[in-house]
Amino acid sequence: MADKKLMGVDLGGTTCKFAILTEDGEIQQRWSIDTNILDEGSHIIPDIIASIQDHLKLYNMTAADFDGIGMGTPGTVDPAQGTVIGAYNLNWKTMQYPKREIEAATGIPFAIDNDVNVAAMGEQWKGAGDKSDNVTLVALGTGIGAGIVSDGILLHGVAGSAGEVGHVTVEPNGYMCTCGKRGCLETVASATGIVHVARDMAEEYAGDSKLKQILDDGDDISSKIVFDCAQAGDKLALMIVDKVCYYLGLGLGNLGNILNPEYLLIGGGVSAAGDFLLTRVQKYFDQFTFPNVRNTTHLRLATLGNTAGVVGAASLARP
Structure with missing residues (x-):
């Protein structure tokens, strides 16, 4: 047959x-x-x-x-x-x-x-994970979640909550999260979190900025608009992206230190920012990982998309 x-x-x-x-x-x-x-x-x-x-x-x-x-x-x-x-x-x-x-x-x-x-x-089977037995995918969308393949086994945890990296605390007195606690990674680095950070930073920013003008006009923004403005050299947008990437580097660095995957993949809608996002997260990931993880866990963009x-x-x- x-x-x-x-x-x-x-x-x-x-x-x-x-x-x-x-x-x-x-x-x-x-x-x-x-x-x-x-x-x-x-x-x-x-x-x-x-x-x-x-x-x-x-x-x-x-x-x-x-x-x-x-x-x-x-x-x-x-x-x-x-x-x-x-x-x-x-x-x-x-x-x-x-x-x-x-x-x-x-x-x-x-x-x-x-x-x-x-x-x-x-991603582990046919994408950026290259069939490695140790792959973690972090999906940056409306929220943030992760799927963890460790030593060839997909981790679930006792109640199915393994990989809830979106609820790792990165700012102890930070924004309130839908989960009921403060300072979760997804409050500052998900698509909705990035907009929240942008609105707060724009209020305090006094310089010239297209992004600030959009917000001051009362128009809606998205994480894509923030990254597009940053790539065009907007100073406020660059500051916002740097802050977001700091939090992502902190969260992913801790994930790397715990799991030491061969590939730590960034996917989801926010990852469409590509290498512009990846290189900035890498800088902070290197800061927050210890040498063995820094040298053996590789940050990559997910490749399979939809x-x-x-x-x-x-x-x-x-x-």
Whole structure:
């Protein structure tokens, strides 16, 4: 029989991405559907099942063609039980049972994990992690999360919270975080955190600055606007970026000192700033790591972008 396929599902708050891959991780088909979070997210799993079934018919495939389906999802995941709870951006307030429901409907073995863990698996397998057994991906988005592969094993912790680097304290009396404590890394270095830092620093800044002008005019800004202004030489924006990179270097330096991964990858939307971000974080990372880690843990930008989730999800289903 021909080599079997893998299916990866990357469930997000606005879209759900799907891919069919070879066992070697090469993507053969991709598609996506809108995520319908109405009615407490009760349509999400039925929509996923329907889309899988439709595409199996479209590609003239059956359950027998697949090793399995893997899925990444927001929320607190129990991989062994195949359950998810607390995925608030999906409107899932109660326990969900995707493994039970999707396996029953498709007849294909199913595995599930947290979305950042899954993205880390994708980068480790087919991206900037170069198949190393020690890779940590830090995703800088609306919040900050990390997926940790240590000695070839994906770390979960006793309650699924391993890798919550966004809640490492970097400023003990800093901004209040949604988690209920102050000074978390994501309050100053996530996409929303960067905007918060920018607004506060702009109020105290008296010099000439395009970014300050935008804020003074009452217009909205984003982390991308801050980095674009910095790259254009805006003095205020450069000060903001330096502060953000200081906090990132501190947080990632501590992560490096604890885990000593071969590759510490920066991904997520904020990482689109590229080498302009990376070189500045590297400076502070070097300051906050001790020599053995500084010499053996390499900071890199993640490379898979939007496909990290489906690739990593599919890796969960590998035989």
